[in-house]
Amino acid sequence: MDTNVKFDDATQKELASFLEKQQAEARLHSTIHNFTGICWDKCVTGTPSTRFSRSEESCLSNCVDRFLDTSLFMVKRIEEQRAALEN
C-alpha cells in the first residue's frame, strides 16, 4: 500500500464524519462503564453468586434511571435558583 496516498475532499469529509460518530460511541461506552461501577457498588453487596437475584437486577436498572433523573432534577433546581435570583 502506498503510504503517500492523499485523501480527496469527499473522503476527508467522510472520515471526519466517521470519526465524530466513533468518538460519540466511545463517550457512550465511557458513560456506561462509569454507571456500571457506581451501580455495582450500590446494588451488588454480598459475595457474587452464580446469577443475580431479581432484586439485584432491578436495583441495577433503577440505579441508572434514578441517576439520570437526578441529573435532570439538579439542572431544574439550578435553573429555578437562577430565575429566583434574577427576580
Next chain:
Amino acid sequence: MMTDFLKSSAPTDMNAKKEAVMNAVRNEIALTNAQQLMNSANEKCYKACVTKPGTSLSSGEQTCLSRCLDRYMDAFNIVRRTYMTRLSKERMEDQASV
C-alpha cells in the same frame, strides 16, 4: 515534496487506505472498551473476593473471582440496556414535543 501533494491518488489506493484508517479506529475503540471493562471488573472483584490477601489466591478466591467476572459482565449488560432504552425514550419525547 510539493509535486507529490499535487499528484492525484489512484481511487483504489485511497479507498484501501480509507478502509484501513476506519478499521484502525474501530479496533482502538473496541480495545479501549475492553480495557475499561477489565480494569473495572478487576477492581470490584478484588474488593469482593480477596478480603485478606494471602501468599497466593486460594481456590475459593478463584471461584469467587470467576463468578464475579460473570456477574460484572451481566451488570454491564443490564446497565447498557437500561441506558440505551432511556436514551431512545428521551429522544422520542423530544421529537413529540417539537
